[in-house]
Structures are given as structure tokens and as C-alpha cells.
Amino acid sequence: MSGIWLAVSLLVLAGAAYWLARRRQQNLALLRNRLVAVTQSVRQTGDNIAHDLRTPLTRLRADVEAALRQEDGKVHRAALERVLDEIQGMQNIINALLALGQAEAGGMRVKKKTVDLTGLLMEMIELYAPSAEERQLTLKGRIDPNLTIEADRQLLARILSNLLDNELKYVPAGGLIMLSAAARGDKLEILVEDNGPGIPEDMRDKIFERFARLDPSRTVSSGAGLGLSLVRAFARVLQGDARVIESSLGGAAFIVTLSTSAADVSRPAP
Amino acid sequence: MLKLLIIEDDVAAAASLKHGLEESGYAVELAHDGESGLQQARDGDHDLWVIDVMLPKRDGLALLKMLRDEGRRAPALILSALGKVDDRVNGLRAGGDDYVVKPYAFVELLARIEALLRRARSLSSPETVLQLADLKMDLLGRAVTRAGQEIDLQPREFDLLEYLMRHAGQVVTRTMLLENVWEYFFDPQTNVVDVHISRLRQKIDKSFSPPLLHTVRGTGYILRMEP
Numbered sequence: 001m002s003g004i005w006l007a008v009s010l011l012v013l014a015g016a017a018y019w020l021a022r023r024r025q026q027n028l029a030l031l032r033n034r035l036v037a038v039t040q041s042v043r044q045t046g047d048n049i050a051h052d053l054r055t056p057l058t059r060l061r062a063d064v065e066a067a068l069r070q071e072d073g074k075v076h077r078a079a080l081e082r083v084l085d086e087i088q089g090m091q092n093i094i095n096a097l098l099a100l101g102q103a104e105a106g107g108m109r110v111k112k113k114t115v116d117l118t119g120l121l122m123e124m125i126e127l128y129a130p131s132a133e134e135r136q137l138t139l140k141g142r143i144d145p146n147l148t149i150e151a152d153r154q155l156l157a158r159i160l161s162n163l164l165d166n167e168l169k170y171v172p173a174g175g176l177i178m179l180s181a182a183a184r185g186d187k188l189e190i191l192v193e194d195n196g197p198g199i200p201e202d203m204r205d206k207i208f209e210r211f212a213r214l215d216p217s218r219t220v221s222s223g224a225g226l227g228l229s230l231v232r233a234f235a236r237v238l239q240g241d242a243r244v245i246e247s248s249l250g251g252a253a254f255i256v257t258l259s260t261s262a263a264d265v266s267r268p269a270p
Numbered sequence: 271m272l273k274l275l276i277i278e279d280d281v282a283a284a285a286s287l288k289h290g291l292e293e294s295g296y297a298v299e300l301a302h303d304g305e306s307g308l309q310q311a312r313d314g315d316h317d318l319w320v321i322d323v324m325l326p327k328r329d330g331l332a333l334l335k336m337l338r339d340e341g342r343r344a345p346a347l348i349l350s351a352l353g354k355v356d357d358r359v360n361g362l363r364a365g366g367d368d369y370v371v372k373p374y375a376f377v378e379l380l381a382r383i384e385a386l387l388r389r390a391r392s393l394s395s396p397e398t399v400l401q402l403a404d405l406k407m408d409l410l411g412r413a414v415t416r417a418g419q420e421i422d423l424q425p426r427e428f429d430l431l432e433y434l435m436r437h438a439g440q441v442v443t444r445t446m447l448l449e450n451v452w453e454y455f456f457d458p459q460t461n462v463v464d465v466h467i468s469r470l471r472q473k474i475d476k477s478f479s480p481p482l483l484h485t486v487r488g489t490g491y492i493l494r495m496e497p
């Protein structure tokens with residue numbers, strides 16, 4: 001899991017520390033600080049994973065035990081169906097963590113190609129518009145024509161899909177979602193914004209961390225809090241970044257900035 | 271009876287897969303490592319291979335590449351360990367025809383096996399008109415009619431229907447639709463595909479009978495005459 005990547009970087013740092021210790025004493029302090037930071041991050045991620053998998057496991061166990069106390073085939077069937085849902089949820093968490101680990105460790109190979117970004121954004125609107133409409137949300141696009149980028153289409157689509165999934169989840173019925181994109185010098189800016197509840201200022205950085213959610217309660221249907229960490233990690237793989245500000249529409253505005261020539265990039269920006 | 275070869279070293283997983291596929295009407299042979307898998311694939315006359323990537327003695331992709339280099343053409347479905355982003359590309363490059371990530375849902379695997387077998391059979395005849403009951407699709411003129419009445423479809427709805435028509439009588443999963451109709455190789459969290467399907471259903475089924483586009487609970491969709 002992602003912990004493995006952190007553990008690997010820990011080992012690498014430890015090796016480097018040993019090597020440098022023999023040459024220059026003063027670098028050691030610096031490295032020790034980095035080691036401490038990485039260790040903390042390993043521990044924290046480990047705790048979160050444990051917590052996040054323990055919650056569904058607890059539910060699973062209670063469900064199965066309750067079902068086993070009865071003889072009714074219908075009850076068994078219903079329990080098994082919930083078990084399958086929980087397993088799917090856990091699988092999603094593990095998948096997301098693996099993708100995150102790969103992206104953050106620079107192990108994600110990017111298939112660079114010229115992507116018609118305007119076309120891709122229109123496609124995403126087309127894909128999500130019916131679902132938005134069903135939730136009584138309006139999804140609009142304001143996309144400059146002829147935007148292209150050297151990047152990986154799947155990665156771009158996953159960034160957008162995570163942001164749009166959130167819009168559909170967190171913007172209440174009747175709301176407006178706006179997807180816009182424009183070139184700014186040698187950069188491209190993609191904006192996903194809404195007139196929903198927004199993100200409080202003190203949470204705007206935090207929300208991109210693993211497992212961070214505004215509503216900390218976790219149910220089967222609520223997310224794990226990994227979507228935005230994936231958005232940021234993938235944006236960085238494409239030599240860009242992601243952040244959130246207050247939207248002029250009143251809600252949240254997620255901004256993904258990408259460099260137009262993310263071509264030779266195969267590792268995340270520092 | 272169609273004959274499948276499963277090359278998978280996890281004995282329990284292979285056994286339950288064999289059981290499920292036999293229940294679905296296939297004859298199934300098992301191999302538990304790369305060497306015997308290669309031998310059995312060479313000796314047997316299989317209609318399809320299911321190949322795990324990580325195998326003892328010889329890895330799945332190398333094995334498949336050897337078989338392809340020897341000119342063997344059975345469709346191959348690759349099973350890979352969870353989460354490697356490049357695996358799909360590598361799998362297809364080694365000569366795989368489709369790809370499923372572990373842990374997979376059995377119905378997903380079954381649907382893909384059936385799609386591959388169907389594709390292998392119909393590869394020779396590129397159709398220009400598809401038909402199911404009174405629903406007709408003219409692929410060249412991009413026109414759709416039901417009971418002689420013209421049905422107006424958006425371009426994506428047309429592609430969606432074409433895919434369903436090409437797999438008529440066979441379950442297709444949401445993931446298969448995302449991959450083949452939209453070319454996205456990941457699953458959004460939102461039920462985006464379902465909503466597109468229900469719109470398509472409105473157009474092709476609502477004022478006609480019998481209904482043709484059915485939901486298969488927990489799995490996906492099927493286009494066919496019987497409910």
C-alpha cells in the first residue's frame with residue numbers, strides 16, 4: 001500500500017543519511033529532520049488506513065454475526081449483499097491509496113500525447129450532465145476553443161471526474177456547477193466551481209490531505225476523503241497543481257493549473 | 271462446449287473461477303504455473319485463455335508473448351494484481367485482448383469472457399446494419415428506427431446503442447461501457463453510466479413493446495427480447 005512507498009523512501013533516506021554522515025556532519029541534522037517528518041507521515045498514514053479499514057470491518061463483522069444468529073435465507077442474502085458493498089468500498093480505498101502512492105513516489109508512467117483539452121472537457125460535461133440534471137443541478141461549461149496539452153488523457157479525465165463527483169455529491173439540489181478552462185501564458189487553468197456550501201478558509205489546504213473530509217463521519221455511501229488527494233497528486237504528476245479558493249459563484253472553486261507542455265514529465269514536481 | 275484454459279497460481283481462486291465458469295456452461299482446464307500453463311496452451315485447443323500476470327516459473331505476459339510469437343491466436347484475458355496503472359497497456363502490448371484487475375467481480379469477468387468469445391466469432395463479418403426485433407441501426411447512415419419510426423439519438427447515445435447491439439443477448443457491465451463507449455479506463459464514483467442508459471431506454475423502449483434494454487441487478491445491462 002502507500003505505506004510501502006513511504007517505507008521505501010524512509011529506507012532510501014536512511015541509506016543516504018549513513019553515507020552522508022561519514023562525509024559531512026552538519027548535513028546529518030537536516031536529514032534527521034526529514035527522517036522524522038517521513039516517519040511521522042508514515043505513522044499518520046498508517047493510522048488513517050487502519051482507521052478507515054477498521055470502520056467498514058466493524059460494520060462487516062456486526063452484520064455477519066447478526067445474520068448468523070438467524071436461520072432466514074432472506075436475511076442471509078441481504079447481509080451478504082451489504083458485505084459485498086463494504087468490500088467494494090474497501091477495495092476503492094486500497095485502489096486509491098495505491099494510485100496515490102505511485103503518483104507521489106514518481107512511479108507513474110505518463111503516456112504523453114497531444115490531448116484536445118477543449119474536447120475532453122466538453123466530453124466530461126456530456127458524461128456528467130445527465131447525472132447532474134437528475135440531481136437538479138445545472139452543469140455549465142465555459143471553455144476556450146482549441147486548448148491542447150501534452151499530457152495523459154486518462155489522468156486528466158480522472159482529475160476532472162474526481163472533481164465532478166464531488167460537485168454532484170456536495171452541491172445541494174438547485175445548485176450551479178461551472179467548468180471553465182483558459183490558457184494563461186504557458187499555463188492552462190481549469191476551474192471547477194459551484195454555488196454550494198464552499199470550503200471554509202482554514203480547511204482549504206487541509207482538504208487535499210488523505211482522508212480529510214469536512215464531515216468526518218463515515219458511512220458506506222460517503223467518500224473516504226481521498227478524491228482531492230488524488231486530484232492534487234495527478235496534477236503534480238502532470239507538472240501542475242491543484243488548490244481551492246472561494247468561487248465568485250459563492251461556493252468552492254477548485255483550480256487545476258497545468259503546464260501546456262507537461263510532455264517530458266514522468267515524476268511529480270518537488 | 272467452449273473450452274477455456276485458466277492459468278492462475280492461486281489454487282483457491284482458480285477453483286472457484288472454474289466452478290463459476292462451468293456453471294455458466296464452459297469446459298474449464300486449469301494450470302497453476304507458467305510452465306504448465308504454456309504447455310497446456312500449446313497442446314490444447316482452447317477457445318480462450320485467462321492468464322494471471324504474476325505466475326511462478328514464467329510470468330503471464332512473457333508466456334502470452336511466447337504463444338503469440340508462435341502464432342497462436344486464442345483470445346486472452348489478462349488478470350492483474352491490483353492497481354498498477356501501466357499494467358493494462360503492458361497486458362495489451364503482450365498480446366492480451368482484455369484486462370481485469372484483481373480482485374474482480376465474477377460477473378465482470380464472465381461478461382468480458384463472453385464479449386471476447388463473441389468478438390472472436392464475429393470478427394470476419396463487418397456489419398453495416400444491426401437489428402434486434404424491430405429495432406434497426408444503420409451504421410453507415412447513423413440512423414436508428416424502431417417499428418419503422420425514426421429515433422433521434424445523440425452521438426454518444428448512438429455509440430452506446432451500437433455497443434449494446436453488438437453484444438445483444440449478453441450482459442455488459444458499466445465498466446465495459448465506460449471503456450468501450452467513452453474510452454475511460456477508470457470508474458467514476460457517480461452513477462453516470464446509469465443515467466445515460468435510462469435516457470437511451472426512454473428513446474428506444476418507452477413507446478414500444480416489448481422492452482429491449484434490461485437492467486441486470488448488481489451487474490450491468492443486457493439488450494434482448496425476453497425480459
Ligand SMILES: Nc1ncnc2c1ncn2[C@@H]1O[C@H](COP(=O)(O)OP(=O)(O)OP(=O)(O)O)[C@@H](O)[C@H]1O
Pocket residue numbers: 162166167169170171194196197198199207212213214215222223224225226227228229251252459
Ligand atoms: N464542491 C465541494 N463543495 C463543498 N465541499 C466539498 C466540495 N468538494 C469537496 N468537498 C469537501 O472536501 C472533502 C474531501 O473531498 P474528497 O474528494 O477528497 O473526499 P470525499 O469526496 O469525501 O471522498 P472520496 O472522494 O474519496 O470518495 C469532502 O468530504 C467534502 O467535505
Ligand SMILES: [Mg+2]
Pocket residue numbers: 162165166223226227228
Ligand atoms: Mg470526492
